Ligand code: MIC
């Protein structure tokens with residue numbers, strides 16, 4: 133029987149379980165990455181495990197999200213991460229060095245290896261042929277300690293790319309087309325594999341753009357073959373030895389197949405406020421633009437920056453537009469300086485922002501009230517930009533730059549064609565921004581610095597057999613982790629301080645939630661389908677845990693969030709009959725009985741007044757043990 137690319141990597145890393153769709157498998161993890169917004173928790177959890185040195189082939193801690201350092205909080209977190217990384221065998225990428233996913237595929241990613249990262253866009257590494265997945269911090273801590281990473285065996289989706297992109301049409305338009313076809317739920321439980329003759333026409337950074345935004349499809353990950361293009365990329369990064377070829381077998385089996393003709397593709401935009409609300413740019417032409425932001429882990433490669441500069445060269449941005457550009461890494465930034473792209477941007481009127489996530493996560497550069505902001509990013513969820521009524525469109529660098537010049541949404545294919553940038557023979561390699569860990573012999577005596585912002589993990593308790601409490605909040609479909617635990621410059625500094633960050637839980641939906649939940653002492657949340665889509669942030673589970681939420685009952689969950697709830701010891705429950713969602717209201721007092729025995733049957737009855745509502749527990753056996761123990765840390769403390 134033939135295998136897909138992902139199946140080949142899974143087979144080579146399988147520690148437990150069988151490769152049967154939907155069944156839990158445990159994978160050996162070769163590499164991990166963390167970023168600072170989720171990293172503090174991940175390292176606190178790693179420390180709690182008492183393992184002196186990481187057991188992975190490579191673990192890297194990046195600082196890229198909270199780089200504003202507008203008070204002591206971020207700076208404290210960074211010192212903690214730097215010292216804890218040095219002590220335990222983790223490489224440290226300093227603030228300003230760039231965005232984790234961009235640097236990781238430039239300097240560390242290896243085709244055929246497994247990578248998990250405490251960030252949902254870790255699948256960016258799929259552009260290099262890695263099996264790269266986003267995970268909660270606790271799962272990353274366990275993997276650093278040598279433990280397996282568990283996922284339900286995904287189904288395999290094949291997307292065939294035919295033909296070649298026309299000038300001024302971009303890799304971003306390919307993934308927007310996939311989002312248009314599949315929606316933000318279409319990839320749930322799946323790995324998306326790209327193939328076909330069109331793949332060879334795409335560079336590694338272009339593939340990375342596509343794999344990156346597979347996260348918005350809800351996919352476990354996305355993956356490209358490792359071919360001659362991959363080899364040349366690694367060679368140009370001085371890492372040819374890391375290359376090996378990787379392709380699917382001709383008789384590999386996929387559960388779904390799609391095909392995209394690149395030659396027919398046109399510029400697309402994801403309209404407010406969902407990445408799958410995709411329309412052709414041509415239909416949006418003429419909408420007045422207030423702000424344009426180019427960068428993020430989706431579109432901040434040297435090629436993206438070069439294309440941006442080519443559109444801007446010799447022109448001025450419109451008076452009504454503010455244009456911000458954040459290069460993805462110091463490598464990209466220095467090459468922009470060398471090639472003259474930077475001068476073209478500055479001359480056109482761009483503001484050059486730091487090499488970091490920046491506006492993507494609401495760390496500055498928020499649009500004006502009701503302002504239209506065109507961004508080359510991957511998420512346009514409500515409020516994420518920092519301006520609740522901001523109108524965020526996700527577009528390619530070509531569309532973004534063209535619109536910055538005219539001041540209106542502009543279809544870049546109506547402009548003169550820009551020349552596709554060629555990959556340089558050699559990228560500028562300077563790894564000074566990456567600090568190696570201490571030699572193991574010196575590590576034991578090394579001190580870990582913990583500022584006052586670093587607070588311990590919230591208290592957990594073993595699973596109760598009966599829970600009776602009120603529904604503290606009822607929400608609809610597609611609730612994102614940005615709804616549950618918003619980010620932005622006011623909130624991100626508290627990522628290592630769960631009691632404080634909990635005050636902001638669900639604040640974009642209902643400002644009274646946190647106070648009401650805390651007062652009630654315990655409670656439930658009711659949600660619709662695809663609950664918890666978006667980020668891997670485990671704070672979206674830790675804050676509800678701290679606020680006393682015992683179970684979340686929904687029509688369906690997004691994968692990483694469901695896993696994070698289990699890891700935090702919160703019961704994730706699913707309506708057996710989705711219409712029952714309508715039978716429960718916010719404020720109702722509801723009850724779960726005999727939970728411990730119900731765990732065995734994977735079913736439980738919810739009592740709401742005189743109504744009996746059947747619920748499913750979609751849990752692997754290991755997850756049941758985790759819940760019984762009160763969460764993953766307690767489970768690990770039992771010697772698992
Ligand atoms: C995001 O894009 O939402 C983030 C910020 O990178 C998150 C991680 C986080 O919340 O820290 C993600 O995608 O996982």
Ligand code: SF4
Pocket residue numbers: 197231251253428429430488489492493509510
């Ligand atoms: Fe950073 Fe944005 Fe990428 Fe998340 S999506 S890692 S915030 S650049």
